[in-house]
Amino acid sequence: MKSMHGVPEQFESLNDAAQFLHPRERAGIELYRAHIVRHAFEPHTHEAFGLGAIESGVERFRYAGSDHLAPAGSLVLMNPEVLHTGRAETQGGWRYRMIYIDRTVLEEATGQAGIWFPDAVRSDPARAQRVTAMLDALWCAREALAFDSVLGRLLSELCEDARAAKVPSEGRSMRFTKVIDYLHAHLAERPTLQDLAAVAGLSPFHFLRRFRTQYHVTPQQMLMALRLHDAKRRLAAGEPAAQVAVASGLADQAHLTRAFQRRYGVTPANYQRQVRS
Incomplete structure (x- = not known):
């Protein structure tokens, strides 16, 4: 080691x-x-x-x-x-x-x-x-x-x-589960506030307030966290970093490197070497 x-x-x-x-x-x-x-x-x-x-x-x-x-x-x-x-x-x-x-x-x-x-x-x-x-x-x-x-x-x-585990109310749980599922399915896209609010069945800024109350972050912060988690999974599977960046919705490999290091403390290349050694 x-x-x-x-x-x-x-x-x-x-x-x-x-x-x-x-x-x-x-x-x-x-x-x-x-x-x-x-x-x-x-x-x-x-x-x-x-x-x-x-x-x-x-x-x-x-x-x-x-x-x-x-x-x-x-x-x-x-x-x-x-x-x-x-x-x-x-x-x-x-x-x-x-x-x-x-x-x-x-x-x-x-x-x-x-x-x-x-x-x-x-x-x-x-x-x-x-x-x-x-x-x-x-x-x-x-x-x-x-x-x-x-x-x-x-x-x-x-x-x-x-x-x-605490069980949230069914309506609240399903409303935001659908939004998170939507973000997972559209990592490489650029969803708008209106897109996400429509999934939740709320007006845009009502959705934004409710989302921040539920998760304590903005939808954009959640989307970036999900993108980087997806990138981490892909890197661990051996996918090339440039391919990972595109698939996970990052602008390019340099963007992936900066964002990955800020969240996980290592570069994508070093992380991939460590988990695949």
Whole structure:
């Protein structure tokens, strides 16, 4: 594995570094570890749960419309498809490890359906230390049985804070689910506010207000997050970056590189090398 330090193509600051790994032992999982000092992550989303621990320093991030501080010894527990940011709150930045795990994998591994985490940050130094150690063990695992054994223990620790998912009202849920589905289906296009409002069955600015209340971001911010998530998926599958940019609705490969790095902390080329090595 490459060192976490000295990866100048990833960030403007050489003090910032991040690594991704797609373990061969289990599909539907992405491992991540990073030390971030100066980089500020723009709003982005994951279709998977983002679960992990802060090893040192303090992270500030906006999630579900609220600002959060995650100091060393904290667990970070993010639900799928919630846009969030991230930046250092302390001069030396923050060091952390995460696992991004698909809902189906999480539910299969835990035997629980409808899992949801009510708190994005939970202070628990002892658990955070155990979670960090297990995430490190997953990164180093070389056998499928060893990987799955650690994964089971890790999820038992993390899911102590899980709850049954809240079910929104049917009308509200369906109205905005249709809009998100429309954005997914038209990533390479340039939808207007009128287009999205028509899908939701609302007047344009009424739709805009309701959308921001629901997701705490604008439709354009959501569209860009979905485009970059799609680009991430395509890069992981081995598609050429120039092709990915076009398919995901970015202006060109340079636009993809800038936008991807701002949201994920690595260039598309470096991300592709890491997850396909």
